[in-house]
Amino acid sequence: MTKPKVLISDKMDPNAARIFEERGCDVDVITGQTPEELKAIIGQYEGLAIRSSTTVTPEILAAATNLKVIGRAGIGVDNVDIPTASANGVVVMNTPFGNSITTAEHAIAMMLAVARQIPQANTRTQAGEWPKKDFMGVEVTGKTLGLIGAGNIGAIVASRALGLKMKVVAYDPFLTPERAVEMGVEKADLGTLLERADFITLHTPLTDETRNILSRERLEQTRKGVRIVNCARGGLIDEVALKDLLESGHIAGAALDVFLDEPAKDNPLFGTPNFICTPHLGASTTEAQVNVALQVAEQMSDFLLTGGVTNALNMPSLSAEEAPKLKPYMALAEKLGSLVGQLAHGELPKISIETEGAAAQLNQKPIVGAVLAGLMQRYSQSVNMVNAPYLAKERGIQVREIRNEREGVYHTLVRVTVETSQGDRSVAGTLFGNTAPRLVEIFGIGIEADLDGEMLYVVNEDAPGFIGRVGTLLGTEGINIGTFHLGRRDAGGEAILLLSVDQKISADVVTKAQALEGVKTVKALSF
Numbered sequence: 023m024t025k026p027k028v029l030i031s032d033k034m035d036p037n038a039a040r041i042f043e044e045r046g047c048d049v050d051v052i053t054g055q056t057p058e059e060l061k062a063i064i065g066q067y068e069g070l071a072i073r074s075s076t077t078v079t080p081e082i083l084a085a086a087t088n089l090k091v092i093g094r095a096g097i098g099v100d101n102v103d104i105p106t107a108s109a110n111g112v113v114v115m116n117t118p119f120g121n122s123i124t125t126a127e128h129a130i131a132m133m134l135a136v137a138r139q140i141p142q143a144n145t146r147t148q149a150g151e152w153p154k155k156d157f158m159g160v161e162v163t164g165k166t167l168g169l170i171g172a173g174n175i176g177a178i179v180a181s182r183a184l185g186l187k188m189k190v191v192a193y194d195p196f197l198t199p200e201r202a203v204e205m206g207v208e209k210a211d212l213g214t215l216l217e218r219a220d221f222i223t224l225h226t227p228l229t230d231e232t233r234n235i236l237s238r239e240r241l242e243q244t245r246k247g248v249r250i251v252n253c254a255r256g257g258l259i260d261e262v263a264l265k266d267l268l269e270s271g272h273i274a275g276a277a278l279d280v281f282l283d284e285p286a287k288d289n290p291l292f293g294t295p296n297f298i299c300t301p302h303l304g305a306s307t308t309e310a311q312v313n314v315a316l317q318v319a320e321q322m323s324d325f326l327l328t329g330g331v332t333n334a335l336n337m338p339s340l341s342a343e344e345a346p347k348l349k350p351y352m353a354l355a356e357k358l359g360s361l362v363g364q365l366a367h368g369e370l371p372k373i374s375i376e377t378e379g380a381a382a383q384l385n386q387k388p389i390v391g392a393v394l395a396g397l398m399q400r401y402s403q404s405v406n407m408v409n410a411p412y413l414a415k416e417r418g419i420q421v422r423e424i425r426n427e428r429e430g431v432y433h434t435l436v437r438v439t440v441e442t443s444q445g446d447r448s449v450a451g452t453l454f455g456n457t458a459p460r461l462v463e464i465f466g467i468g469i470e471a472d473l474d475g476e477m478l479y480v481v482n483e484d485a486p487g488f489i490g491r492v493g494t495l496l497g498t499e500g501i502n503i504g505t506f507h508l509g510r511r512d513a514g515g516e517a518i519l520l521l522s523v524d525q526k527i528s529a530d531v532v533t534k535a536q537a538l539e540g541v542k543t544v545k546a547l548s549f
Contacts, residue, residue: 026090026326028069031055031076034095035315038071045323069322071095078102078236083110093316093322096121096305098255099335100228108336110443111406115321115333119174120209121305124452126178128304129223129253132277136249137162137221139275142300160220160274163187168219169207170235171226171254172197179223180207185231191215194226216243228255238263246272249328253279253304254526261291268294281303331388337408338387348384351436352392352407354451354459356440357473357549359396361461362449364547365479372441373397376424380456386423393438394421432462464492469509471520473549478527480535481543484510484517488540492519495538499531516542 029043030051042049047069055063057079064070064086072078078092083106092102094116107114131493135141138159146153167183169176172194180190190207191420193215202209212235215222222244226232236250236259244250250273252259261282267273268291275296281289291297305314307465324330329349331340355375363370377386384474394410405413413422432452439448450463451473461471478496482488489508496503502524510517527546535544 026068027066028071028322028326029064029067030071031060032071032073032095033075034071034073035312035320037312038095038315038319041316041319042071042312042323045319046327047323057082064089066182069093069326070323071318072101074098074101076101076106080106083107083112086110086112091322091325092113093117093318095311095318098227100255104336105412107408108412109409111409113325113337113408114335115318115325115331116335117314117317117321118333120317121307121310122174122178124307124310125253125304126175126182128279128300129175129179129225130182130252130296132251132253132279132300133162133167133221133249135221135277136251136277136296136298137298152350162221165189165220166191168215168220168222169193170212170215170224171260172201172207173225173252175457176223176225177205179225180205182304189220191218212240213243216240217245219245219248221249223251224258226254226258228257228411233257234260236260236264238266241267241273244273247274249273249275250275251277253524256280256282256284256286261289264295265290265294265361268296271549314399320401337411338385338391340385340388344385344388348388350457350459351353351381351384351434352387353389354453355389355392355436355438356396356460358401358436358449358451358461359393360549361396361473361547362438362440362447363397363400365449365464366440366442366447366544368443370397370419370440370442372420372422374422374424374437374439374441376426376435376436376437378426378437379429380430381436382425382427386425389436390421390423393436397438397440437460437463446511459519464509464520467509467511467516467518468520469518469520471506471507472505473547474522475504475549476523476526477547478519478521478523479543479545480519480521480541482517483518483542484512484514485540486540488517489519491540492521492535495531495534496521497524498535501525501527501531 027046028049033053039049039051063081068088068090073095080103089112091113093304096120097116099116102114104114139157145156153205166189169190170193172192173409180217184206185188191210191547192207193210193212197209238260241263254309264276273336278299280302323371329345375390391407394405395405398405398410398413435452437448447465451461454460505523532544532546
């Protein structure tokens with residue numbers, strides 16, 4: 023088996039390369055490349071490990087013909103074109119937990135620094151002054167911290183703030199009441215938070231919904247004397263409005279580690295009274311850099327070697343422990359999706375993926391993704407589990423998941439149903455010995471068959487002599503039959519014949535088979 027090849031294109035802790043090698047990957051460390059230099063070599067690699075210096079553009083992705091996964095050692099993936107990566111079937115991962123503590127601690131440090139004006143006092147003291155009377159700070163004890171974003175980093179900040187005897191009010195659309203109680207914070211809407219907070223810290227990614235979340239209008243809604251800290255992402259705050267409100271005295275202080283444009287060598291906030299900043303140091307500790315490097319290497323190795331998917335931003339997660347168990351189910355699901363896609367006519371506005379018995383107890387997302395990967399092959403040959411959901415969404419296909427934990431005729435079953443202009447059409451399959459995918463039903467007719475290679479699907483009238491006519495035709499055309507599977511609704515009624523053959527079936531053979539007596543439908547299938 024050929025070893026997966028990985029490129030580390032940004033400076034990273036050397037332990038990352040060691041882990042890739044120990045896990046069974048070939049790794050090259052080539053940093054500081056221009057986009058043109060990266061484009062020239064990226065086609066060799068299945069994995070790309072980056073930090074913030076490498077920008078993965080559509081042009082880079084177009085040249086990355088073998089790329090399967092991009093791993094970002096850190097949280098932010100602003101430097102990766104995720105929609106294009108997804109369309110190209112490339113998994114994009116980050117390491118959201120490796121630098122969480124470091125970033126949270128930096129936010130707390132910035133809050134204390136702005137509360138006590140430490141940077142300004144330090145500068146003047148070292149300049150030979152003793153400006154003791156010029157710096158009157160405020161305590162944080164008993165003050166209210168407004169937390170915008172209560173995810174992993176926000177939760178750590180909340181716990182540290184509670185340790186400082188602060189009250190914490192949190193705004194996050196995804197924060198449940200139960201989680202708020204568990205964190206020891208009060209859940210509030212954004213307006214309430216702005217009115218009550220003495221300090222505000224931001225801990226949210228930059229999205230269309232969060233861009234300028236602290237706009238001029240919202241900054242003006244804050245209580246007079248508020249202090250604002252942002253160690254999350256530039257673009258969350260209107261920087262010009264923040265400068266104006268600092269100068270007017272409405273905002274008592276602000277501390278930013280991130281800016282709209284970075285590196286921020288010229289910014290309207292520079293030189294503003296009661297403003298302090300750092301050059302995006304949130305994740306800059308020895309511990310954090312080691313952690314994210316180790317994590318990105320482990321996650322990418324798991325994916326390339328076992329199919330495990332952790333912290334992916336554009337496909338369902340699948341642990342390295344789950345992957346072996348789910349692998350045969352995903353193979354079955356993809357074959358069923360491909361079968362129904364090849365047999366159904368016209369547009370498919372809706373698809374249902376139903377699991378029963380043992381299959382219903384597993385992680386459903388990878389099974390659904392595999393079905394869509396098989397189905398979407400009717401529209402594109404360059405499709406996999408990453409881009410299939412996006413392709414389905416583009417075509418307006420509605421996807422429904424159904425889970426039935428009861429066990430039916432089979433101990434485990436996956437059923438795929440699509441809506442067509444002729445009505446619903448469904449196929450179902452199981453696993454033999456928990457490993458071998460097997461078709462057990464087509465459009466309501468029971469039939470047991472492997473779905474593999476080149477096949478011929480025939481719907482016919484159940485009548486004597488039909489099998490002989492099909493065999494004669496294929497023999498005359500020089501086509502060898504591998505396996506032969508039959509199913510029917512009732513004696514003398516509609517029947518299905520599914521053959522595996524040793525070579526691709528031409529359109530001419532399909533036309534001749536369609537002309538045979540008793541034939542209703544003929545399709546050449548390929549798996």
